[in-house]
Amino acid sequence: MNHPLSPSKLQFDSDGKLHHFLTIEGIKRQTLTEILDLADSFLGTEGKAVKKLPLLRGKTVVNLFFENSTRTLTTFELAAQRLSADVLKINIATSATAKGESLLDMLHNLEAMQCDMFVIRHAQSGAAQFIAHHVAPHISVINAGDGRHAHPTQAMLDMLTIRRHKPEFGALKVAIVGDVLHSRVARSQIHALTTLGAAEVRVIGPKTLIPPSMQQLGVHIFHDMAKGLDGVDVVIMLRLQRERMAGALLPSEKEYFSLYGLTDEKLAMAKPDAIVMHPGPINRGVEIASSVADGPQSVILEQVSNGIALRMAVMSMVLGRSPQTQAAEDIR
Amino acid sequence: MNHPLSPSKLQFDSDGKLHHFLTIEGIKRQTLTEILDLADSFLGTEGKAVKKLPLLRGKTVVNLFFENSTRTLTTFELAAQRLSADVLKINIATSATAKGESLLDMLHNLEAMQCDMFVIRHAQSGAAQFIAHHVAPHISVINAGDGRHAHPTQAMLDMLTIRRHKPEFGALKVAIVGDVLHSRVARSQIHALTTLGAAEVRVIGPKTLIPPSMQQLGVHIFHDMAKGLDGVDVVIMLRLQRERMAGALLPSEKEYFSLYGLTDEKLAMAKPDAIVMHPGPINRGVEIASSVADGPQSVILEQVSNGIALRMAVMSMVLGRSPQTQAAEDIR
């Protein structure tokens, strides 16, 4: 959370408008609500994303993924295509940066090519804000996940999914379950839920995976699933990074599942109409039972659909292209 | 040919309309003719594919190629672009599926992203129908080649090429030459030719590469080129998979060429106006002599051009978007 540059200030322009989307921290409730409203307007009545809008026609969106992620990359690519943007995917492995060109030289070259938006995924915390700090004023940067720091579009698509099922955040108890220590998703969700006024945010997991400093974020810590899930409206499961198993942080997959895997029995502790969420890809039988992932309370695939609409909303908002401004331009 | 799910039924919706395109088996002659007519309408007077049509505007086509095939992948990509679809190419090697996510979870995610069509290439027979069996009702699946089973768009572009040269199938003798045992192309061609009423379908090749069960498909088996090519109107050469050479199935390349390679001398056995076809990529000097591949009777490159038009026809037909329905919508 402590970064030399303050991303929460960096992401606003001098008029206080959102220009980059780096972290939920420091964004006001009203702005988060505007993003959710815009995303909602892109979702049709049956929850299908609008297929094609001209909002980013003539804009070029560059996907710069320094870390593999087919799913997130694909949703950003689809969101950009459906806003009619041109999309450029840079293959980092074969780029000049791989051959010793500095990252900033590469970015300045892309700026000179009149690109308009960089979508950044990077294994290092703070990468997106470092880039946002150095790009030309006409470029918007979207953080698509940086190290353990933040994954703000994922958190916001989760908020969109929650709100479509439970419209009043003030009435909600939400539990986040799993490897909170290493999770940029959890960190961003906590900021979003707190800002939107959720009644109670809980984190549940083994002591090795919940840093005590979490409490400063205003969450309640549980190490027992039965107690943590008791009476909650929303259960958010985190993906277990299997490579953690190698270290001393975690018991075996089997033991982990028995303690923290979401089964029908454990889910019964939550409210009967509680919804179950997961950012994907899911590890069936590790952090979640198939019967729950595919069950009636699961909204996991809705999250994916909502992810397109939410990313379309953020992309059009940071470039200052809402359906309203577009309509105004069409009239001129 | 024996698959647990019947692909021939699976590919029709409850109204009997083609919804997936998995195999030629079970498709009526009238429907095959409609596909050929639509493809023909996309080909200009000089046989050039129409460059850009809005039939799939706002639709997203996903190319899921589990097996390398630049040529087929490229023609599907071009066909989708020329129908104005958005095209997504999933890099299977770096996808979450490679990291242990189940194939079905990946597909359900792509469905949730409001994709409309999956074009599948897979080394395993039955892969496309397995996927068609499990996708959501709004998704159409196109089989771009599955194991030894079927390659229906290849077979249909071959039918289109034949028909543009020899309009009456009922009058035609067609020979398919080479490794029929391992060829999904041959299997699909035989079904198409039989359904379209070809007078006679022959297969020619060494005994090790022609399964005796072939006769059940209504073809005549030849092991001698001179006899097999005698009087035919169409010669379809199959690509020799060089990796077969390693096993005991085949003699040396040189011996294979001397027995079954198509030379000018062997071609002289066929009718003087016979056409020569090959699905590509060709192995010059292995299954076909350069003088034949580049000669006046070769229509190999026409097959490539026709492949774009044929794939445009199938894609627009399974999504229920013919030029007629499009025109009707434009009026509304």
Next chain:
Amino acid sequence: MNHPLSPSKLQFDSDGKLHHFLTIEGIKRQTLTEILDLADSFLGTEGKAVKKLPLLRGKTVVNLFFENSTRTLTTFELAAQRLSADVLKINIATSATAKGESLLDMLHNLEAMQCDMFVIRHAQSGAAQFIAHHVAPHISVINAGDGRHAHPTQAMLDMLTIRRHKPEFGALKVAIVGDVLHSRVARSQIHALTTLGAAEVRVIGPKTLIPPSMQQLGVHIFHDMAKGLDGVDVVIMLRLQRERMAGALLPSEKEYFSLYGLTDEKLAMAKPDAIVMHPGPINRGVEIASSVADGPQSVILEQVSNGIALRMAVMSMVLGRSPQTQAAEDIR
């Protein structure tokens, strides 16, 4: 320079119009000026490339890069997108050509798919002209760099950049500094500058990297930076291929920088308003000091912006689609 086929003739059609763009050699001053004028018309008042034009709508551009080059590939991709072309990127590594299909068979297949333009990058000198010699008449070939031979679009974007700062070529002294021996960029720049009537073209570098035959191209050779830069209007630095260091051609990076690296001190030898250029990616501290690369006389990033406009100009010109012809067609 000696090639069996004359690329300078090959690139014109029978009406003398530019049909391929292979080399600057043999193109008349008037045609080069037309290219620059058209590129200029694509650059807005602030030097930003026009974002989207319909000049190549319905055309398919194929990028065939046999050599890695993210930067050049990206600018061609963006230029094609901004002209509304469909763009196809062939992955050479996984293509059938990698599996033994001949290059010409692959090209003839792409032709049959109704592609309209091949953009070729190849490690071998003469590759683009070999391809241009063999393609169908409706295909245009653009050389995006072939071995040590030519890189004509790079040279022309450099001319565009020079002209926007120093409109009269006849008054200009230009110095090209570095590894001229291995540089296709230098070779093309020399032809362009000579044709456009530059007052004096100098090449500066160690004896091992300046072939004596250079003098036949009408340039002055210098081995001393102070003398070579004296009074020039334009300094063009070449990228040092670090792999040359391994051989006997070059001293250490440090010694090279001290002798031929462009520092503020050395730049002071040139005219006070001289501009500094580099094709990128730059090796900071090897051939150029950061203070110069990022300094007030550097136009390195302008070159990148101009590169998009210049490539748009060449692409639309070889396909015979200028804004004027487009307007005429729109009226019909």
